[in-house]
Amino acid sequence: MSERVIKPVGRGFLFLDSHPDGCAQLVRDLAGQVERRTTERRVALVIGSSSGYGLAATVAGLARYGIDGVGVSFEKAPTPRRTATAGWYRTAETAALASELGRDFHFVNADAFADTTKSEVLDLIAERFGGVDHLIYSVAAPRRVDPRNGETYESALRTIGSPYRTKSIGFEDGSPVLQEVGLEAATEDEIAQTVKVMGGEDWARWVSALEERGLLKPDFSTVALTYIGSELTGPIYRQGSIGAAKADLEQTALTLSKDGVRALTSVNGAAVTQASSAIPGIGLYVSLLHKVLGERMQTPMQQSVALWDQLTGATPLDLDDEGRIRLDRWELAADVQDAVRAQWDAATAENIADVADAAWFYAEVRRLYGFDVPGVDYDAETEVDVEWPKGV
Structure with missing residues (x-):
């Protein structure tokens, strides 16, 4: 047992410790947003189940449709000096939620890119479920080791083509600061490596591994989560090296779709995640978007509920002309984008706190690590040595 008071310590949008109670409460708050529906028993495999949209998809599936299955993520355990990562604590609470709901859901802590992880997960699926109905792929990683050749x-x-400078938001002692950040143009090798990490190759390998083991149930479907975003962030995101990887992900969906496999990408809306908060311009854009929309801005949980409703057939698939599920129409509506652009153009170092919803954005970043969560006593000691769930 190791109880202590946990305070937010870090720099910028990165914190060294996470708060176990805050992370647990976040999971409960997510589940509390979901209205339960009944359906036939479904088995899901979620790759990237501990954070962002992957976490929301996992909790939404459990709380709304009572899915069974496996979640895969790569998190760090607590040490004598540091707490575990936030995803570790969120996973422990998600497992507790699954148990309370009477679901057979397991969590594997391992590198999703590794063949050993695929073997472990597929063995578990074969033993417990005999196959899967759905595979949700939500992976954001800085690097990938190719298991076939060991190359990292x-x-x-x-950016692609030429360097680019953009407005961005930062914080000094909790106060917003408008910055200008520049990015260099990617080399062809950097683009290719980014596609290797964040494109569709590993997603396809998961589907192939399941197929080779005979673990695809009838009417199997798989969805990889992606993002398009605004013209304001386009040069850095969608038209940049990350965008090349997202385009590859979407192309992979087309090649995976065949008899017995329905493969789709789901274009989700903007959100504050550990991955997105590190991208220049995205934080400012999201804080402006929330300033414009307020409570009308759809949360990852609302979008994940919509995704599950479409995957289960409760509602029709909302597809665009390229066959992608669109959960971002609320964000890219012309009137919304016009209002955000006006706020973007108006933002200065002097008015940033008023033009953008900076306080909301900063609180959302802190909540990623379990801080600023209502109902949590941050002056009390909390147990940091939480075990990884051993199964439900």
């Missing part, structure tokens, strides 16, 4: 690929946050 590094993703690069770069």
Whole structure:
């Protein structure tokens, strides 16, 4: 047992410790947003189940449709000096939620890119469930080791074609600061490596591994989560090296779709995640978007509920002309984008706290690590040595 008071310590959008109670409460708050529906028993495999949209998809599936299955993520355990990562604590609470709901859901802590992880997970699926109905792929990683040749690929946050400078938001002692950040243009090798890490190759390998083991149930479907975003962030995101990887992910969906496999990408809306908060311009854009929309801005949980409703057939698939599920129409509506652009153009170092919803954004970043969560006593000691769930 190791109880102590946990305070937020870090720099910028990165914190060294996470708060176990805050992370647990976040999971409970997510589940509390979901209205339960009944359906036939479904088995899901969620790759990237501990954070962001992957966590929301896992909790939404459990709380709304009572899914069974396996979640895969790669988190760090607590040490004598540091707490575990936030995803570790969120996973422990998600497992507790699954148990309370009477679901047979397991969590594997391992590198999703590794063949050993695929073997472990597929063995578990074969033993417990005999197959899967759905595979949700939500992976954001800085690097990937190719298990076939041992080569390490590094993703690069770069533009394509020419350098680019953009407005961005930062914080000094909790107060917002408007910055200008520049990114260099990617080399061809950097683009290729980013595609190797964040494109569709590993997603396809998961589907192939399941198929080779005979673990695809009838009417199997798989969805990889992606993002398009605004013209304001386009040069850095969608038209940049990350965008090349997302385009590869979407192309992979087309090649995976065949008899017995329905493969789709789901274009989700903007959100504050550990991955997105590190991208220049995205934080400012999201804080402006929330300033414009307020409570009308759809949360990852609302979008994940919509995704599950479409996957289960409760509602029709909302597809665009390229066959992608669109959960971001609320964000890219012309009137919304016009209002956000006006706020973007108006933002200055002097008015940033008023033009953007900076306080909301900063609180959302802190909540990623379990801080600023209502109902949590941050002056009390909390147990940091939480075990990884051993199964439900």
